[in-house]
Amino acid sequence: MSEQPAPADNILELTDLTKRFGGLVAVDNVSLNIKRGEVFALIGPNGAGKTTLFNNVTGLFQPTSGRVVFDGRDITGSKPHQVARRGIARTFQNIRLFDYMTCLDNVRVGRHVRMKATVFDSLFKLPRERREEERVTEEAMEFLRFVGIAKHADQYARNLAYGQQRRLEIARALATDPKLLLLDEPAAGFTPQEKVELMKLVKKILGRGITVFLIEHDMKVVMGISERIVVLDHGEKIAEGSPDEVRKDVRVIEAYLGKSA
Amino acid sequence: MSTSVFTRLHLRDRIRDRDTAVYSILLILALVFPMASIYATDGTALVSQATRAGTFVLLAIGLNVVVGFAGLLDLGYAAFYAIGAYSYALFASTQLASSPAHHAFHLPFWLMLFVALFVAAAAGAVLGFPTLRLRGDYLAIVTLGFGEIVPQLFYNFDQWTGGINAVGGIDQPTLPAWIQGPWSGDGPFQVVRNFNFGGDPVAFYVLICILIAAAIILVNNLYRSRLGRAWMAIREDEVAAAAMGINTVTTKLLAFGIGASFSGFAGAFYGANVSLVSPDSFLFIVSITVLVMVVLGGMGNISGVIIGALVLYYVVYYLIPGLPENVRSLANSIGLSSETTRSLADATQHLNYIIYGGILVAMMLLRPQGLLPSRVREQELKHAAVQEEEAAVEMEHAT
Amino acid sequence: MSLPDFGFYVLCATAIVLLAAQAVIHPGEFVQVFIFGLTQGSIYALVALGYTMVYGIIELINFAHGDVFTLGAYVGSAILGFFAISEGGFTTVNLIALLLVFPAVMLVMGGINVAIERVAYRPLRNAPRLAPLITAIGMSFFLEGVMFLWHGPATVHFPDILPKAATTVAGVFFGFKDVFVVVVAAILVALLAIFINRTKLGKAMRATAQDRDAAQLMGIDINRTIAATFFIGALLAGAGGMIWGLYYNTVYYQLGFRSGLIAFTAAVFGGIGNIPGAALGGLIIGLIAAFSDSYIGSKWTQVVVFGILIGVLVFRPTGLLGMRVPEK
Numbered sequence: 007m008s009e010q011p012a013p014a015d016n017i018l019e020l021t022d023l024t025k026r027f028g029g030l031v032a033v034d035n036v037s038l039n040i041k042r043g044e045v046f047a048l049i050g051p052n053g054a055g056k057t058t059l060f061n062n063v064t065g066l067f068q069p070t071s072g073r074v075v076f077d078g079r080d081i082t083g084s085k086p087h088q089v090a091r092r093g094i095a096r097t098f099q100n101i102r103l104f105d106y107m108t109c110l111d112n113v114r115v116g117r118h119v120r121m122k123a124t125v126f127d128s129l130f131k132l133p134r135e136r137r138e139e140e141r142v143t144e145e146a147m148e149f150l151r152f153v154g155i156a157k158h159a160d161q162y163a164r165n166l167a168y169g170q171q172r173r174l175e176i177a178r179a180l181a182t183d184p185k186l187l188l189l190d191e192p193a194a195g196f197t198p199q200e201k202v203e204l205m206k207l208v209k210k211i212l213g214r215g216i217t218v219f220l221i222e223h224d225m226k227v228v229m230g231i232s233e234r235i236v237v238l239d240h241g242e243k244i245a246e247g248s249p250d251e252v253r254k255d256v257r258v259i260e261a262y263l264g265k266s267a
Numbered sequence: 268m269s270t271s272v273f274t275r276l277h278l279r280d281r282i283r284d285r286d287t288a289v290y291s292i293l294l295i296l297a298l299v300f301p302m303a304s305i306y307a308t309d310g311t312a313l314v315s316q317a318t319r320a321g322t323f324v325l326l327a328i329g330l331n332v333v334v335g336f337a338g339l340l341d342l343g344y345a346a347f348y349a350i351g352a353y354s355y356a357l358f359a360s361t362q363l364a365s366s367p368a369h370h371a372f373h374l375p376f377w378l379m380l381f382v383a384l385f386v387a388a389a390a391g392a393v394l395g396f397p398t399l400r401l402r403g404d405y406l407a408i409v410t411l412g413f414g415e416i417v418p419q420l421f422y423n424f425d426q427w428t429g430g431i432n433a434v435g436g437i438d439q440p441t442l443p444a445w446i447q448g449p450w451s452g453d454g455p456f457q458v459v460r461n462f463n464f465g466g467d468p469v470a471f472y473v474l475i476c477i478l479i480a481a482a483i484i485l486v487n488n489l490y491r492s493r494l495g496r497a498w499m500a501i502r503e504d505e506v507a508a509a510a511m512g513i514n515t516v517t518t519k520l521l522a523f524g525i526g527a528s529f530s531g532f533a534g535a536f537y538g539a540n541v542s543l544v545s546p547d548s549f550l551f552i553v554s555i556t557v558l559v560m561v562v563l564g565g566m567g568n569i570s571g572v573i574i575g576a577l578v579l580y581y582v583v584y585y586l587i588p589g590l591p592e593n594v595r596s597l598a599n600s601i602g603l604s605s606e607t608t609r610s611l612a613d614a615t616q617h618l619n620y621i622i623y624g625g626i627l628v629a630m631m632l633l634r635p636q637g638l639l640p641s642r643v644r645e646q647e648l649k650h651a652a653v654q655e656e657e658a659a660v661e662m663e664h665a666t
Numbered sequence: 667m668s669l670p671d672f673g674f675y676v677l678c679a680t681a682i683v684l685l686a687a688q689a690v691i692h693p694g695e696f697v698q699v700f701i702f703g704l705t706q707g708s709i710y711a712l713v714a715l716g717y718t719m720v721y722g723i724i725e726l727i728n729f730a731h732g733d734v735f736t737l738g739a740y741v742g743s744a745i746l747g748f749f750a751i752s753e754g755g756f757t758t759v760n761l762i763a764l765l766l767v768f769p770a771v772m773l774v775m776g777g778i779n780v781a782i783e784r785v786a787y788r789p790l791r792n793a794p795r796l797a798p799l800i801t802a803i804g805m806s807f808f809l810e811g812v813m814f815l816w817h818g819p820a821t822v823h824f825p826d827i828l829p830k831a832a833t834t835v836a837g838v839f840f841g842f843k844d845v846f847v848v849v850v851a852a853i854l855v856a857l858l859a860i861f862i863n864r865t866k867l868g869k870a871m872r873a874t875a876q877d878r879d880a881a882q883l884m885g886i887d888i889n890r891t892i893a894a895t896f897f898i899g900a901l902l903a904g905a906g907g908m909i910w911g912l913y914y915n916t917v918y919y920q921l922g923f924r925s926g927l928i929a930f931t932a933a934v935f936g937g938i939g940n941i942p943g944a945a946l947g948g949l950i951i952g953l954i955a956a957f958s959d960s961y962i963g964s965k966w967t968q969v970v971v972f973g974i975l976i977g978v979l980v981f982r983p984t985g986l987l988g989m990r991v992p993e994k
Contacts, residue, residue: 064510066506066509066510085514086510087511087512087513087514087515090512091512095510095511096510098507102504102506103503103507104499104500104504104507104508105503106503107496107499107503111496114496115500115508115511115513116511118493118496118497118500118512118513119511119513121493123492123493125489125494125521125525127492128489128492128493129485129488129489130485131488135492139491178511179511182512334796397980398976401979401980401983404727404938405934405979405983407727408727408930408975408979409975409980412972412975412976413972413976415968416969416972416973419965419968419969420969422965551923555803558796558800559800559803562797562800563800566794566796617811617815617818618811618815619811620807620811620814621808621811621812621814623804623811624803624805624806624807624808624809624811625804625808626804627800627801627803627804628785628786628801628804628805630800631790631798631800632786632789632790632801635793635794635797636794
C-alpha cells in the first residue's frame with residue numbers, strides 16, 4: 007500500500023475538496039477532519055454546497071480536485087457502491103426509499119453488501135443461502151426494532167408516516183454496517199417531540215461505535231448533539247469549532263443573517 | 268416480538284395463496300390437457316399448439332426478469348431467441364455441410380440446450396455491458412436496434428445460415444435407451460407411452476412442461492433472494508440502490524443476461540420442436556408479443572405472466588387466425604347465402620390487425636396493471652387514493 | 667477528451683474519409699447518391715420531428731407515428747382521386763389539386779393523431795410507463811389494419827402529378843421532384859422552428875417538455891399542449907406521407923413500420939427531444955442509408971442504420987445535438 011495511513015483517530019479526512027459544475031463552484035477548497043466516534047455537523051444557509059459535499063464523499067459526484075480519505079484509504083473517485091462497501095452509509099435529504107418494497111425488504115437491501123450468496127446459490131436455494139436469508143431477516147428485524155418501526159415490517163415503505171420513513175432510511179443505512187453514517191437533514195419536517203427522539207437515536211447509533219456526520223438546519227438539534235461543527239457558505243468553509251465557538255463567530259452570523267445585521 | 272410481526276404478514280400470504288391456486292390450476296390443466304384434447308379432437312394438433320404456447324410462456328418468464336424485476340425495457344428480446352434457435356439449428360442439422368465449413372454437425376440436443384443458453388447470455392452481456400449504464404429508455408432503443416439487426420444478419424450470412432431458405436431438417440432430441448426401459452415401448456411390459464420425439468408431439472409437450480416448471484422454480488428462487496431484492500431496489504431508485512452498496516451495472520447485467528439465457532434456451536427448444544428455423548420467425552412482432560404477454564399478465568408477477576402468455580397466445584395464434592372460419596360457420600348456420608358468407612369471412616380475415624391492435628389498446632385501458640398484477644403494480648395505481656386517506660388521518664391526529 | 671467522445675470522433679472521421687475517397691474516385695455517382703440521400707433524408711426528418719416532439723413532451727416512443735405517416739399517403743391518394751388530375755404531366759388542375767390536397771391531408775392526419783392521443787394515451791398518463799407504450803403498439807397495428815382493410819396487402823399506386831422536368835449536369839441527374847421534396851421539407855421545418863420559438867403555444871410546449879408540473883402551475887393547459895404536440899407532429903407526418911407518395915408514387919400498408927423505425931433512429935441520432943437535432947438526424951440517416959444502399963449493398967442498410975443507432979447511444983448517449991444532462 008502506497009497510501010499513507012491516516013492518524014488512527016480520524017475516520018474521514020477531506021483535503022482541499024473542490025467541486026465545480028461548469029462555472030459554478032459548489033464546494034470550494036474545503037478541508038475537514040472527522041474524528042472517530044464523534045458527531046460532526048455541517049451547517050450553512052441553503053445552497054451552501056452541503057449536500058454536494060456529501061455527494062462527493064459518497065461517490066455520487068466525482069470531485070473536481072482534492073482528496074477524500076476514509077479510514078486511512080484514499081477513496082477519491084470511488085463509485086457509490088464501492089464507498090458503501092468500505093463503510094460509509096447515508097440518508098438522503100429528500101427521502102429515497104424503495105417505495106414499493108416492504109420495510110423489511112428495504113433493510114434487507116441495506117444488508118446486501120454484507121451477504122455472500124452468489125447467483126448460483128440463490129438460483130438453487132442452497133442450504134447456505136437459506137441460512138443466510140434467515141439470518142439476514144432476523145438482523146433486518148433487529149435494525150427495524152433499533153429505530154422503533156418493527157411493527158411496520160410488512161408494510162410498503164411508501165405507506166409509512168413521514169417520520170417513520172426517516173427512521174426506515176436510517177435503519178437501511180445502518181444495515182450496511184457502516185463505520186461512518188452520513189445523515190442529510192434528518193430532522194427536517196419533524197415535530198419538537200420527534201426531534202428529541204431523533205437526538206436519542208443518534209446517541210444510540212454513536213453507542214454502536216459509528217461516527218455520525220450530519221447536515222442539519224435545526225440549531226437546537228445541531229447544538230444539542232454535535233461535538234464539532236463546520237459552517238459552509240457559498241461552498242467555502244467559513245468556520246469550524248465547538249457549538250459555542252461557532253455560535254459566536256461573526257462570519258457565521260453574517261452568513262445567516264446577512265451583512266447588515 | 269417477531270412472531271407477532273410475521274402473523275401480520277397477511278397481505279403477503281394472500282398473494283402467495285393466490286399464486287398457489289394459480290399454479291395448482293395450471294398443473295392440473297397441464298396434466299389433463301393432452302389426454303382431453305386427443306380424446307376430443309382425435310389428433311395431436313392441439314397438443315402441438317400447446318407446446319408452442321409453452322415456448323412463449325418460457326420466453327415471457329425470462330423477459331419478466333428483465334422488465335418486471337429489474338425494470339429494464341427490452342424491445343429486442345426475439346434476437347436472443349433467434350441466437351438460441353440458430354445455435355441449435357446450425358450444429359444439429361446438415362446445414363453446415365454446404366457452408367464454407369464443409370462439415371455437418373450433429374451435436375446432441377440436451378447439450379445444445381445449455382450451449383444455446385450460454386451463447387444467448389453471452390450475447391446479452393456483450394450488448395448490455397456498454398449500454399446498461401444508459402438511462403432506461405436508451406436501453407429500450409438499443410435493444411430495439413439489436414432486435415432488428417440480428418435476424419437481418421442471419422438473413423445476410425446466407426452462406427452459413429441458408430438465409431431466406433431457412434435451416435431445415437433439424438435433429439430431434441433422442442433419449443438414451445435406459446430411460447425408455449422395458450416398461451415402455453412396444454414390448455410386453457408397456458406401462459407408459461413410448462417417449463419418442465420423432466413423431467410424437469406429446470413428447471415435446473411433456474418436455475416443455477418440465478422446462479417451464481423448472482423455470483418457475485428457479486426464477487422464484489431468484490426473486491426471493493439477495494439478487495431479486497437488488498433488482499427491485501434498482502427498479503425503485505437506482506441512486507439509493509448504489510448508495511446501499513449495490514453495483515448497479517453488474518446487477519442489471521445479470522438481469523439482462525439471465526433474461527437472454529431464457530430466450531436462448533427457448534430458442535433451442537423451438538428449433539428442435541419445429542425442426543425449421545428461418546430469420547422471419549424472430550422479427551420485432553415476436554419481441555412485442557412477448558413484451559405484451561409480460562405487461563398484460565402483470566409485470567413482476569410470475570403466475571400472472573404465465574396467464575398473460577397463455578391468454579395472448581390463444582388470442583394471437585388461435586382465436587384471430589380462426590375467426591374467418593368461425594364467422595363462416597356462424598353465417599352458414601343462420602342461413603346466409605354462400606356469397607355473403609364468403610365476403611364476411613374475407614372481411615374478418617382482413618380485420619386481423621385491427622382486432623389485435625384493438626385488443627391491445629382495450630386491454631391496457633381497462634387493466635393497465637395487467638390481469639394478475641404483482642402487489643407492487645396494484646399498489647402503484649391505488650397509491651394516490653391511499654395517500655389522500657393518510658393525509659386526512661394525519662390531519663385528524665394533528666388537531 | 668473522454669473515451670466515448672474519442673470513439674465517436676474516430677467513427678465519424680473514418681466514415682468521412684471513406685466517403686471522401688468515393689467522392690474523389692467517382693464524383694458523378696457520389697453526387698447522385700448524395701441527392702437521393704438528401705431527398706430520402708428530408709422525408710425521414712419530417713417523420714423524426716413527430717417522434718422527437720412527442721418523446722420530448724410525454725416520454726413516449728410513439729410507435730403509431732410511422733403509420734400516421736403512411737396513412738397520410740393513403741388519404742392523399744384517395745383525395746387526389748376526386749380531382750381530374752392528369753398523370754405523367756403537369757397541368758393547372760394538378761397544381762390546384764396539389765395546393766388543396768397537401769394541406770388537407772396534413773389537417774386530416776393532425777385530427778386523427780389528436781383523436782389517437784385522446785383515446786389511447788391520455789387515459790394512461792398516470793398509469794405504469796409501459797401501458798401507453800403497449801397502446802402505442804396497439805394503435806400501430808390498428809392503423810396498419812385500417813390500411814390493410816382499405817387496399818389489401820399489395821402496394822397502392824399514388825398519382826404521379828409532379829412535373830417531369832429534369833436536367834443533367836456533368837452526368838448527374840437532377841429532377842424537379844428532388845428539388846420539390848427538399849424545398850417543401852425545408853419550408854415545413856422552418857415554419858415549425860418559428861412556431862416553437864415565437865408563438866405562445868410553442869413556448870408552452872417547450873415549458874411542458876421541461877417540467878410538466880411547473881408548467882401546469884404556471885397556468886399552462888397541459889392536455890391542450892400535449893394535444894397540440896400530437897397535432898403538429900401529425901401535420902409533419904402527413905406532409906411526409908404526401909411527399910413520399912408524390913416522389914415514389916407507391917405505398918403499402920407496412921411502410922410505416924420500417925421507415926418509422928428509421929425515422930425514430932434519426933430522432934435519437936439528433937438527440938431525442940431536440941427539434942433541430944431530429945431534422946439534422948433525418949438528413950444524416952437518409953444520407954447514410956443512401957450511401958449504404960449503393961456502396962455496401964441494400965441488404966446491409968438495416969444493419970448499418972441500426973448499428974449506427976447502437977453506436978451513437980454507446981458513444982454519445984445524448985445524440986448529436988442533445989445536451990448532456992447530469993443524471994440525478
